[in-house]
Amino acid sequence: MFRRIATGAAGALMLLSVVAGSVAAGGPPSLAFYVDGMRYRTVGTPTDFSGTGAPASSYDRIYVLGSSLINVAEAKPGDRDYNGGRWMVLPVTWNTAPVQLTNAEQVEAYAAAGMLTIASTPVKLFECPVIPVGGH
Numbered sequence: 001m002f003r004r005i006a007t008g009a010a011g012a013l014m015l016l017s018v019v020a021g022s023v024a025a026g027g028p029p030s031l032a033f034y035v036d037g038m039r040y041r042t043v044g045t046p047t048d049f050s051g052t053g054a055p056a057s058s059y060d061r062i063y064v065l066g067s068s069l070i071n072v073a074e075a076k077p078g079d080r081d082y083n084g085g086r087w088m089v090l091p092v093t094w095n096t097a098p099v100q101l102t103n104a105e106q107v108e109a110y111a112a113a114g115m116l117t118i119a120s121t122p123v124k125l126f127e128c129p130v131i132p133v134g135g136h
Contacts, residue, residue: 032133033062033071034102039133040076049086049125059088059125063107063118066091067098074104076130089124093117 032041049059060075060083075082092107096115101107110116 033073035073035076035104035130037102038076039070040073041131041133042128043131045126045128047127049127052125054086054125056088058083059086059122061104062087062089063101063104064089064091064123065098065101065107067094069098069100072101072104072107073130085127085129087124087126087128088122089126090119090122092119 032039034040060073060081062074063072065071073087092111094116101110107116107118111118
């Protein structure tokens with residue numbers, strides 16, 4: 001009996017640490033994010049490609065806008081440059097009041113204008129699907 005309780009508690013603690021670790025590391029994107037002005041969603045996976053030596057060009061970027069804003073990704077299935085759901089998570093730091101952006105071009109334009117700074121080092125490298133929200 002004690003063994004079953006201890007095993008269950010250890011399993012719950014492990015799950016909690018994985019979830020907390022993902023959030024603390026900038027983790028998988030929110031359940032909804034924007035690509036080219038359209039909403040998408042995903043299912044978080046436990047993959048971790050850090051330390052694999054894969055080139056940055058083999059990942060698409062997800063910009064973590066923070067401040068309760070919806071994240072923005074740069075590619076989706078059907079785009080010529082889509083890397084099959086391999087993601088590089090890059091948080092941004094706002095140098096002005098945060099606003100909701102809906103495509104990667106806006107994020108990059110805000111960065112070029114000095115309104116935000118994109119981290120140069122990814123906080124996570126992982127894989128997850130991109131699923132359209134609604135009927136698009």
